[in-house]
Amino acid sequence: MHRDHDIAIVGGGAAGTLAAIHLLRQARPGLRIAIYEPAPRPGEGVAYSTRRPEHLLNVPAGKMSALPEEPADFLHWLAGRAEYAGAGDLSGRYLPRRDYAAYLGQRLEEARASSPATLELHRHRITALQRRDGGLRLQWDGGSAGAARVLLATGNALRPLPARGAGALAAPQLLQAWDSEGLAAIAAQARVCIVGTGLSMVDVVLTLEAGGHRGPVHLLSRHGLLPLAHVPDSPVDAGLDVDALLALGLRARLRALRQRVAAAAAAGLPWQAVMERLRPQVQALWRSLDAADQRRFLRHVVRYWDIHRHRIAPEAGAVLRQLAGSGRLQLHRARLDRVAAAPRCVQVGARDRHGRELVLDVDHVVNATGVELRVQAMRNPLLEQLLGEGLAMPGAHGIGLATDADGRLLDAAGQARGELRVIGSLRIGEAWESLAVPELRVQARDVARAWADLPA
Numbered sequence: 001m002h003r004d005h006d007i008a009i010v011g012g013g014a015a016g017t018l019a020a021i022h023l024l025r026q027a028r029p030g031l032r033i034a035i036y037e038p039a040p041r042p043g044e045g046v047a048y049s050t051r052r053p054e055h056l057l058n059v060p061a062g063k064m065s066a067l068p069e070e071p072a073d074f075l076h077w078l079a080g081r082a083e084y085a086g087a088g089d090l091s092g093r094y095l096p097r098r099d100y101a102a103y104l105g106q107r108l109e110e111a112r113a114s115s116p117a118t119l120e121l122h123r124h125r126i127t128a129l130q131r132r133d134g135g136l137r138l139q140w141d142g143g144s145a146g147a148a149r150v151l152l153a154t155g156n157a158l159r160p161l162p163a164r165g166a167g168a169l170a171a172p173q174l175l176q177a178w179d180s181e182g183l184a185a186i187a188a189q190a191r192v193c194i195v196g197t198g199l200s201m202v203d204v205v206l207t208l209e210a211g212g213h214r215g216p217v218h219l220l221s222r223h224g225l226l227p228l229a230h231v232p233d234s235p236v237d238a239g240l241d242v243d244a245l246l247a248l249g250l251r252a253r254l255r256a257l258r259q260r261v262a263a264a265a266a267a268g269l270p271w272q273a274v275m276e277r278l279r280p281q282v283q284a285l286w287r288s289l290d291a292a293d294q295r296r297f298l299r300h301v302v303r304y305w306d307i308h309r310h311r312i313a314p315e316a317g318a319v320l321r322q323l324a325g326s327g328r329l330q331l332h333r334a335r336l337d338r339v340a341a342a343p344r345c346v347q348v349g350a351r352d353r354h355g356r357e358l359v360l361d362v363d364h365v366v367n368a369t370g371v372e373l374r375v376q377a378m379r380n381p382l383l384e385q386l387l388g389e390g391l392a393m394p395g396a397h398g399i400g401l402a403t404d405a406d407g408r409l410l411d412a413a414g415q416a417r418g419e420l421r422v423i424g425s426l427r428i429g430e431a432w433e434s435l436a437v438p439e440l441r442v443q444a445r446d447v448a449r450a451w452a453d454l455p456a
């Protein structure tokens with residue numbers, strides 16, 4: 001089969017771009033790499049395409065290097081930027097996410113310029129991937145290309161609004177949380193209902209606030225939990241023995257953690273320090289749970305885990321607390337049921353846990369329900385095709401795709417084929433923690449180690 005590329009990367013968000021940077025840096029001469037990404041600029045994806053300065057990284061700058069072996073690389077890049085001249089030590093700061101896109105874009109161009117390999121960027125959405133004559137064939141609307149190896153980096157999918165009637169609403173009545181420009185255009189007095197109270201909700205609230213919004217903002221979520229904030233300087237609880245936790249089942253682990261948080265508090269350490277100590281070991285913690293405990297975690301613990309693990313910048317937390325305290329944000333603990341366009345508003349219907357109906361008349365509903373983990377609900381034609389033809393199967397508990405611990409895709413028979421790998425959130429079922437840059441850069445480096453020097 002004719003091979004257009006040695007390696008094709010499907011998806012040019014942060015994960016695909018990190019993989020390309022590592023491949024280019026480690027490549028043998030002549031290696032042909034391609035990224036397939038419909039968006040115009042690689043490195044942006046859903047997290048870093050925002051142009052809004054109020055949308056901050058939720059990881060301090062000192063932990064966002066693209067290169068695991070050079071942990072200060074993002075800081076070095078920032079030091080060369082005129083806007084940060086004289087800003088002092090930025091390692092503990094939570095900077096605008098758009099800076100991170102610029103960093104990845106520049107590092108990609110530098111790696112490309114100095115690599116003995118070649119990189120092509122193609123603006124196609126891949127719709128199918130087939131095995132043909134000992135290679136792989138990628139298809140898009142109107143064309144196809146051959147590749148010896150393919151890295152799937154298709155990333156995050158937005159969860160659709162879980163409400164009857166949602167399909168009949170369109171922008172601007174129904175807006176998606178990642179549509180920053182649509183949100184910025186909301187009138188100052190407009191009534192807004194944000195569905196979902198995770199990190200995407202925080203972005204929406206910050207954008208409304210930055211635009212001088214003064215109307216009522218309703219926050220709707222089933223459990224009514226708001227994201228918690230980082231504390232400055234991210235202290236680490238060195239006293240926590242994570243290896244001892246690995247030997248425990250879920251229930252005993254949670255008990256041990258609660259005890260540790262109390263002990264840390266007595267020693268003057270915030271609970272965040274315990275989470276910081278756990279953070280590098282989250283994959284090991286997940287993998288050491290048996291299937292039943294993983295299921296229990298997903299059913300009963302994950303919502304509490306998420307607000308403690310995925311924390312927001314201290315400054316974002318301060319804005320959220322202030323707005324909630326002033327009554328401008330009204331939190332409703334209820335399950336969304338229906339949305340409908342009425343003559344002068346959108347009507348949002350929800351039910352609380354006692355079955356009582358809540359009806360809100362608003363001008364805009366914002367879908368901030370976050371990312372879809374269940375691969376069969378992602379509505380990505382490529383993933384559908386891979387599942388349908390048995391080239392892939394859903395990951396553990398139906399989340400992400402089934403892979404081995406090195407990210408090799410498993411087919412429907414459970415066989416790993418080395419020429420198809422996965423990076424990023426699609427590895428969630430096997431690794432759980434597989435979303436943020438500290439994991440993505442390690443996965444990207446490992447793909448490059450496996451593939452960069454393969455013979456043509």
Ligand SMILES: Cc1cc2nc3c(=O)[nH]c(=O)nc-3n(C[C@H](O)[C@H](O)[C@H](O)COP(=O)(O)OP(=O)(O)OC[C@H]3O[C@@H](n4cnc5c(N)ncnc54)[C@H](O)[C@@H]3O)c2cc1C
Pocket residue numbers: 010011012013014015016036037038039044045046047048056057058059097124125126127153154155156157199200203380382423424425435436437438
């Ligand atoms: C709002 C938000 C803020 C975040 N902030 C941080 C942070 O501060 N720090 C941190 O470490 N992590 C953060 N994260 C986690 C974040 O998900 C990752 O850092 C990063 O976005 C993951 O990149 P990705 O490439 O895996 O996914 P994505 O960003 O989703 O990119 C996937 C890309 O694949 C493309 N694609 C999908 N299907 C196809 C196809 N069939 N063919 C071709 N292309 C396709 C899409 O167009 C997209 O550009 C944040 C996440 C969100 C949602």
